[in-house]
Structures are given as C-alpha cells and as structure tokens.
Amino acid sequence: MKRLLVLALAAAAMLPSATLAVEPAPAAAPVPALTCPAGEPIVWVNTRKNKYHMPGSAVYGKTKHGKYECEGAAKAEGSEPAKDAH
Numbered sequence: 001m002k003r004l005l006v007l008a009l010a011a012a013a014m015l016p017s018a019t020l021a022v023e024p025a026p027a028a029a030p031v032p033a034l035t036c037p038a039g040e041p042i043v044w045v046n047t048r049k050n051k052y053h054m055p056g057s058a059v060y061g062k063t064k065h066g067k068y069e070c071e072g073a074a075k076a077e078g079s080e081p082a083k084d085a086h
Contacts, residue, residue, distance in 0.1 A: 032068050041055055050061070
C-alpha cells in the first residue's frame with residue numbers, strides 16, 4: 001500500500017502543475033446612508049429567500065439578489081431573520 005502511494009506521488013510530481021482558477025469572493029455592496037430609528041440596525045435582505053442578515057454576518061451585502069434596509073422595514077415587508085442573525 002505504501003509503495004502504491006509513493007508511486008502515485010512520484011507520478012503526480014512529474015505532471016505539469018495545474019493552476020486553479022479561484023474567483024475572489026464578491027465584495028460587499030457599500031452600505032447606503034439610510035436613516036433608521038434609533039438603535040435599529042441596517043440589515044441586508046436577501047430578496048430571493050426573503051431573509052435578512054445582520055451586520056457582521058459572512059454574507060452581509062454579498063448575496064446576488066438583495067438590498068439594504070432598516071430591520072423594521074424588512075420585518076414589515078415579511079422578511080425573517082436568517083439563521084446567522086442574532
């Protein structure tokens with residue numbers, strides 16, 4: 001078994017190295033200057049899933065279809081907090 005692994009690694013070393021095309025993560029859209037009621041955060045609403053993400057979330061401002069909105073307005077439109085929203 002070890003010999004087979006050594007042979008496979010040696011064969012792989014002789015192959016031309018492949019370059020992987022890695023696409024960078026999409027940049028977050030700039031947060032607009034919204035005026036929300038005091039203490040209400042600006043959330044990112046995924047308009048396809050009708051879920052919203054809080055600032056600091058890994059997908060905040062990064063989903064393909066979405067918009068920034070005050071949390072209260074997002075709730076009033078029927079959006080629900082995503083699992084990552086606290």
